[in-house]
Amino acid sequence: MTIEAERRVALxxxxxxxxxxxxxxxxxxxxxxxxxxxxxPRRSAAAEAEIAAAAGDGGFTMVRADFTLMAEVKRAADEVASRTGRLDVLINNAGGVRDRQIVTAEGTEATFAANHLAPFLLTRELMPLLTASAAAQPPGTTRVIAVSSTAHRMIDALDFGDLQSLGGFQPALAYGRAKLASILFTRELARRAGPYGIVAQAMHPGRVASNFAAHGDEGLRAYMAAAETVSPDEPAETLTWLATEPQGGRPGGRYFYQKAEETPSPAAHDDAAASRLWAESETLLAKLGC
Ligand SMILES: NC(=O)c1ccc[n+]([C@@H]2O[C@H](COP(=O)([O-])OP(=O)(O)OC[C@H]3O[C@@H](n4cnc5c(N)ncnc54)[C@H](OP(=O)(O)O)[C@@H]3O)[C@@H](O)[C@H]2O)c1
Known part of the structure; x- marks a missing residue:
């Protein structure tokens, strides 16, 4: 086996x-x-240059995709699979809040699509790579990590009659639902993929001074401007710890903040909702031809 083949790979x-x-x-x-x-395009090019410089050895590649569109998620998954034969850690971090309801060309609501449906589909598409990597390593080495939010606490239960918030739309509530879905997906994934040695964990990054608020409405921008925030490096430290340290490899379905386990809301512990969300997500993707 070459050194390159032994090098661990994260998406x-x-x-x-x-x-x-x-x-x-x-x-x-x-x-x-x-x-x-x-x-x-502009942020991707600038970040690619910055991360590639930190890697210094060709150890970074950027793939471009809009995750509100499942066709793009599938294309990105194919591109990843063409670039690597192993995948040790998948960090489902892309997402955020929107300032208004946006219904995509595929007919999905953008907040739900980017924060829940895209990571659900991406993880499913990359499962062959993840299971192959898990089979070659000790259990708990291969990990899928979701960036959720304390916003999930705003939601008492998912509304299976309007999972995507296609009806009455409030940006913060749509975001809270999508981030509750992230934790429920993580718990169900942990249950299903655990037997293959794959763990799935979720985390909350805190209030972070990033580009997050730029996509939100005026109320969110004002809230974030007034809030005490941390640098993106702080949650990145927790994500790196979850990806690389033994604590992240403990049996999955856990929720973390600042390198410590926390208890998410009661709604996030609803196993029946987690199972139903999985089935509804599959149905929705099938309708989209995915
Ligand atoms: N910042 C906070 O206070 C906070 C709090 C709780 C949770 N979070 C969560 O943390 C995660 C990272 O956010 P951040 O704070 O780092 O914000 P950010 O600076 O805006 O970064 C978000 C990243 O997700 C990407 N992204 C967003 N929507 C996408 C889409 N439809 N398709 C593809 N990529 C998309 C963005 O891509 P482009 O920049 O290229 O558009 C960007 O790379 C998000 O899931 C967010 O919900 C953030």
Whole structure:
């Protein structure tokens, strides 16, 4: 086996900015090979140059995709699979809040699509790579990590009658639902993929001074401007710890903040909702031809 084949590989979505970019820099600095996903052309190009410089040895590649569109998620997954034969860690970080309801060309609501449906599909498409990597390593080495949010606490339960917030739309509530979905997906994934040696964990990054607020409405921008925030490097430190240290490899379905386990809301512990969300997500993707 060559040294290159022995090098660990991570995929970090949302690597063109904020938390994802900082996480990619930390992982390449540890000698990992990292593939990033970015959306905005200018931010992606600038981040690619910065992360590649930190890697210094061709250990970073940026893939471009808009994760509100499942066709693009599938294309990105194919591109990743063509670039690597192994995948040790998948960090589903891309996402954020929107200032208004945006219904995509595929008919999905953008907040739900980017924060939940895209990571669900990406993880499913990359499962062959993840299971192959897991089979070759000790259990718990292969990890899928979701960047969720305390915003999930705003939601008492998912509304399966309007999972995507296509009806009455409030940006913050749509975001809270999508981030609750991230934790429920993580718990169900942990249950399903655990037997293959793959762990799935979720985390909350804190209030972070990134480009996050720029995509939100005036109220969110004012809230974030007044809030005490941390640098993206702080949650990136926790994500790197979850990706590389033994604590992140403990049996999955856990939720972390600042390198410590926390208890998410009661709604995030609803196993029946987690199972139903999985089935509804599959149905929705099938309708989209994915
Ligand atoms: N900042 C906070 O206070 C905070 C709090 C709780 C949770 N979070 C979560 O942390 C994660 C990272 O956010 P951040 O704070 O680092 O914000 P950020 O600086 O705006 O970075 C978000 C990243 O996600 C990418 N992204 C967003 N929507 C996308 C889409 N539709 N398709 C593809 N890529 C997309 C962005 O791509 P482009 O820049 O190329 O468009 C960017 O790389 C998000 O999931 C966010 O919800 C953030």
């Amino acid at each position: 970090v979505t949302g690597a063109s900015s904020g938390i994802g970019k900082s996480t990619a820099i930390k992982l390449v600095a540890r000698g990992w090979r990292v593939i990033g996903v970015g959306r905005d």
